[in-house]
Amino acid sequence: MQLSSSLLENAVNEFAKLPGIGKKTALRLVLHLLKQEEDHVHVFSDSIREMRAGVKFCRRCHNISDGEVCSICESPTRKQRVICVVETIRDVIAIESTQQFNGTYHVLGGVISPLDGIGPDNLHIDSLIERVEKEQTEELIFALNPNIQGDTTIYYIQKKIHHLPCKITTVARGIAFGGELEYADEITLGRSLANRLPIESYMKPM
Amino acid sequence: MQLSSSLLENAVNEFAKLPGIGKKTALRLVLHLLKQEEDHVHVFSDSIREMRAGVKFCRRCHNISDGEVCSICESPTRKQRVICVVETIRDVIAIESTQQFNGTYHVLGGVISPLDGIGPDNLHIDSLIERVEKEQTEELIFALNPNIQGDTTIYYIQKKIHHLPCKITTVARGIAFGGELEYADEITLGRSLANRLPIESYMKPM
Missing domain, CATH: 3.40.1360.10 (Dna Topoisomerase Vi A Subunit; Chain: A, domain 2)
Structure with a gap:
């Protein structure tokens, strides 16, 4: 893709490095950002930078966290x-x-x-x-x-x-809700028969 | 979506504002960036900021440009x-x-x-x-x-x-290459008949 601005081309190339984002999508996203007010673009770019710099991993459970220990562990x-x-x-x-x-x-x-x-x-x-x-x-x-x-x-x-x-x-492993018996693989179907549930526990409200 | 880090949540929300990017995709992109080295993330976020600050519009043709006049006009x-x-x-x-x-x-x-x-x-x-x-x-x-x-x-x-x-x-308007006559709308098909080309100009190398 030939772009008449190297700054635009840089940004497109950076976006295209993200997983699942091709050149055309990258261009669409960058042109969208180009149309936004400069302040909004700063908020966007800062949020990424701050996220990378600030996000820690909980030392207890290794979940993402803002502090030393995550909110779930606390x-x-x-x-x-x-x-x-x-x-x-x-x-x-x-x-x-x-x-x-x-x-x-x-x-x-x-x-x-x-x-x-x-x-x-x-x-x-x-x-x-x-x-x-x-x-x-x-x-x-x-x-x-x-x-x-x-x-x-x-x-x-x-x-x-x-x-x-x-x-x-x-x-529990078994047939997913909305799934169809006919298309379940043999292991899943076999195990879901072997580990069948009493109907009371199946009907129990969540 | 409940995330245990407000910094991560911010970044996900910012990504989700982009066109065609939902919350789940935004999370995937942000977690990808979280795994990258901090330098790479800075390059990414800077490229966006610089693009927004630096990209100008050519004063002659209004195309994007790095300078006052774009490379095509020059x-x-x-x-x-x-x-x-x-x-x-x-x-x-x-x-x-x-x-x-x-x-x-x-x-x-x-x-x-x-x-x-x-x-x-x-x-x-x-x-x-x-x-x-x-x-x-x-x-x-x-x-x-x-x-x-x-x-x-x-x-x-x-x-x-x-x-x-x-x-x-x-x-020129007409039947697209790879298109099928059968599925062309009446206006396109009608006009492409009215504006038919001499075969020499059709076979002419591009």
């Missing part, structure tokens, strides 16, 4: 002895938006994946085990994606803490 | 007495990317549209007429979108300059 109304183990910050946001969970989190930062060169030492697993030991955690809920890597990670952590009096659970 | 190899009239900067970029045009441009900034409250005074029409008079323009090529507003604008400008010895043309 909250007195949340069950501090229930930990939901997730892969990424995005999973925390997804679970929070259900408003169904009242415990704390632990963000691993990924899952064990030898093929990608990711071992237990690359993840926040040690700090999780330390938490479970020190905080007398009552329940560890694994909310990892259902695949080999996720299951390996669960297995690894479980072996490390099986001597502790901590209940270990995982989120 | 180029000695381009035919300065041929003007292609377009609606927006994006149209300039689209035509430039064909590499088929060797004249200059005039960006109107829109088209006459009484329903939207846009009259000739809101557009760069006066400066176009002034250019045609002063620069002894040889040809004015209209490359406006084919709709009522575009045609009205052509008609208006044409009436204003019909006393000048300037050829007035418009880009």
Whole structure:
């Protein structure tokens, strides 16, 4: 793309580095910003800079945080002895938006994946085990994606803490709401039959 | 969306103001930037700020420019007495990317549209007429979108300059390459029959 302004071209190239943003979309976004008042553009560019400089990671659960410890870990109304183990910050946001969970989190930062060169030492697993030991955690809920890597990670952590009096659970797997039996894969369908629920617990209000 | 960091939330909200970017996409982009090195994020945010502060509009053709006059208007190899009239900067970029045009441009900034409250005074029409008079323009090529507003604008400008010895043309309308006759609307198909081309000019190399 040939642009008659190198400043515009710079900005377009920078936008096009973002994931899922091609050159045409980048141009559309930059021309939009060009039409905005200069103050608005400053607010936009400052918000990015401040975000990168200011956002910290909670030293307890590794979730994003404005301070040393995140608002979830500091909250007195949340069950501090229930930990939901997730892969990424995005999973925390997804679970929070259900408003169904009242415990704390632990963000691993990924899952064990030898093929990608990711071992237990690359993840926040040690700090999780330390938490479970020190905080007398009552329940560890694994909310990892259902695949080999996720299951390996669960297995690894479980072996490390099986001597502790901590209940270990995982989120239910089964047919998704709105999904169709016909198109479910065999493993999902097989497991959802094996782990069938009594109808009372299915009908229970959330 | 409930985020545990107000700085992150700010940045997400700012991104979500961009056209076609929703909250989820905004979050994805911001988390991507959060993972980048701080220097890269500064380059990104500076490129936006500098673009907004530095990009000027060419005082001759109203195209974007780094200086007072844009690189196309300054180029000695381009035919300065041929003007292609377009609606927006994006149209300039689209035509430039064909590499088929060797004249200059005039960006109107829109088209006459009484329903939207846009009259000739809101557009760069006066400066176009002034250019045609002063620069002894040889040809004015209209490359406006084919709709009522575009045609009205052509008609208006044409009436204003019909006393000048300037050829007035418009880009060809017809069946698009890759398009199918069957699905063309009646006006396009009808006009493309009425304005049929001698086969020699069709087969002529570009």
